[in-house]
Each structure stands twice: as structure tokens, then as C-alpha cells.
Amino acid sequence: AQSVTQPDIHITVSEGASLELRCNYSYGATPYLFWYVQSPGQGLQLLLKYFSGDTLVQGIKGFEAEFKRSQSSFNLRKPSVHWSDAAEYFCAVGESQGGKLIFGQGTELSVKP
Amino acid sequence: DADVTQTPRNRITKTGKRIMLECSQTKGHDRMYWYRQDPGLGLRLIYYSFDVKDINKGEISDGYSVSRQAQAKFSLSLESAIPNQTALYFCATSPSEVGNQPQHFGDGTRLSIL
Numbered sequence: 106a107q108s109v110t111q112p113d114i115h116i117t118v119s120e121g122a123s124l125e126l127r128c129n130y131s132y133g134a135t136p137y138l139f140w141y142v143q144s145p146g147q148g149l150q151l152l153l154k155y156f157s158g159d160t161l162v163q164g165i166k167g168f169e170a171e172f173k174r175s176q177s178s179f180n181l182r183k184p185s186v187h188w189s190d191a192a193e194y195f196c197a198v199g200e201s202q203g204g205k206l207i208f209g210q211g212t213e214l215s216v217k218p
Numbered sequence: 219d220a221d222v223t224q225t226p227r228n229r230i231t232k233t234g235k236r237i238m239l240e241c242s243q244t245k246g247h248d249r250m251y252w253y254r255q256d257p258g259l260g261l262r263l264i265y266y267s268f269d270v271k272d273i274n275k276g277e278i279s280d281g282y283s284v285s286r287q288a289q290a291k292f293s294l295s296l297e298s299a300i301p302n303q304t305a306l307y308f309c310a311t312s313p314s315e316v317g318n319q320p321q322h323f324g325d326g327t328r329l330s331i332l
Contacts, residue, residue, distance in 0.1 A: 114258065137318045148222070148308060148323035149261075156318045195260060199319075204249055204312055205276075206321055208260040 107132045109198050111209035118186050119217045126181040126212050128196030137199035138179040139206070140170055144192045152194075155179065166190070191216045221245045224309050224324035231299060232332050239294045239327050241309030248313065250292040251321065252276075252284060255306040264307075267292055299331045 108131045118124055130136055137156050141149040153164025160172040170181045179196060196209040222243045231237055241250065248269050253261040253276075263276030265284040273284060281303060285293045296303055306328050310321040 109260075111260075139320055141323075146325070148325040149310075150323075151320045154318070154320055204314070204319065204321075205251075205263060205266065206261075206310075208253075208262075210258055210260045 107198060107200070107207050109196050109207055109209035111194075111196055111212045113212045114210065115213045115215070117215040117217060120188050121185050124181075124183045124186045124190070124214070126194050126196075126214070128179045128181065128209060129177050130179065130196070130198045131177065132198050136179075138170075138172060139197045139199060140164065140168070140179075140181050141195045141197065142166075142192045143195065143211075149195065152181070186214075186216055188216045188218070190214060222309055222311055222322055222324040224307075224327050226327060227325065228328045230330045230332065233300055235299050235331075237296045237299050237329070239307055239309075239329070241292045241294070241324060243290050243309075243311045243322075245311055245313070245322060246289075247311035247322070248289065249311060250286065251310040251312070252282075252292070252294045253308045253310065254278065254303075255308060255326075261308065264294065301331050304329060304331045 110129045139154045140152040143149050152168050155162050155172045163169050193211045193213045195211050197206045225240045251266040252264040255261045262278050267286045283295045306326050308326050309324045312319050312321045
């Protein structure tokens, strides 16, 4: 069965430090992969997506993610975190047929001054 | 105006009550979804609809029902609410038949059942 695992429930980083949020997936076919961010009181906003091609994808707000098929991973990175990046981050895999999304458990990011 | 609008944004009610959460969209998307979010569990799919005549159960449909009144409207009902249905509920839409189109989310309805 398809699944998405985000191993880190909560991460704290200092402002200006680099960030990497981990995501591992289990999916039989070529996955469509997404990262969403949820700010408090808000819905989910798409950060970036991977369908095919270049395995390093750029998103909004300075985020990027790298698809590694051999490791079944799609980790999210940012070189320098800002206080406004504090939020919950969700990785998701989209079914190639049907369009349903399967979400990971989420990683809550806190940013220290 | 928001593309995907959920009403109400917050609701507190009692066990046994019938509750309806509404979702409307101006994006013109055919596909609509209802999810619930619980801490540590991410988002789980309750029901989804590919068009007005197509309704499908998701991962956790027990205790819920839906109605797709029009392309733009998709309602979620709890016929007899119970406390473990306390959660944050999201509606989402997507435009196409393949999985590579991202879903667009409303701002959520926070539901508390006492």
C-alpha cells in the first residue's frame, strides 16, 4: 500500500540556519510528490511539486526538494530559515490514477531567534 | 475572495447532533475532497468526488456522509456527532484526472464535539 513517512514530528532550528525536512514514500509506480506548508489557522499551501525530469525542484519561499528514487525520498531543504517559516510541513504522494493524495504525518518547524 | 471557501470556520456542538460542513469553490475544478487533520496523523481522506454524479469513500468514511450539490459545492455531514470526530476538517479541489495536479485547500473548519 502507498504510504508517506515523515520521521521528524518536530524540528527546531535557529534563524539563519539551514533546514532539511525528511520524507520517505512507498509507491509502486512513478510517484507524483508534493510538499505543502500549513501556517497556524490557515489551509495548506503548495510549496513545490515533482512529476518528472530534473530531480531537484525549486519552490516558493526559497524552498527546494530533491527526489531520490534509490532512497524513496523527497527531502525538503532551505539554505537559510526565516522566523516566518515556522509552520507545519506536509509531504504527500499523488496517485497517478485517481488524483488522490496520501499525506505524511507532518513535521512541525519551530524557529529560534 | 478565497478560491475554496469553507463554512463555518469554527463550530462547537454536542454529541448526537447533526452537523453539516460546507465547501464552495470558484476555481472551476471538477474534483473535490474532504479531509480531516488530527495531530500526529496528518490529513486523512474522508470522501472525494470526481464530478457531481460521482462520490467515493476515502480512508475514513464511517460516520460521515457527503453531498455534491453542484460542481462548485461539496458538503460533509456528521449524522450523529461523537467526540472522536473533533478535528480540523479541510476541503480541497483539483482540476484534472491525473495525479500530477496539486490540490487547492480551503482554510479549514475546526470542529469540537463535546
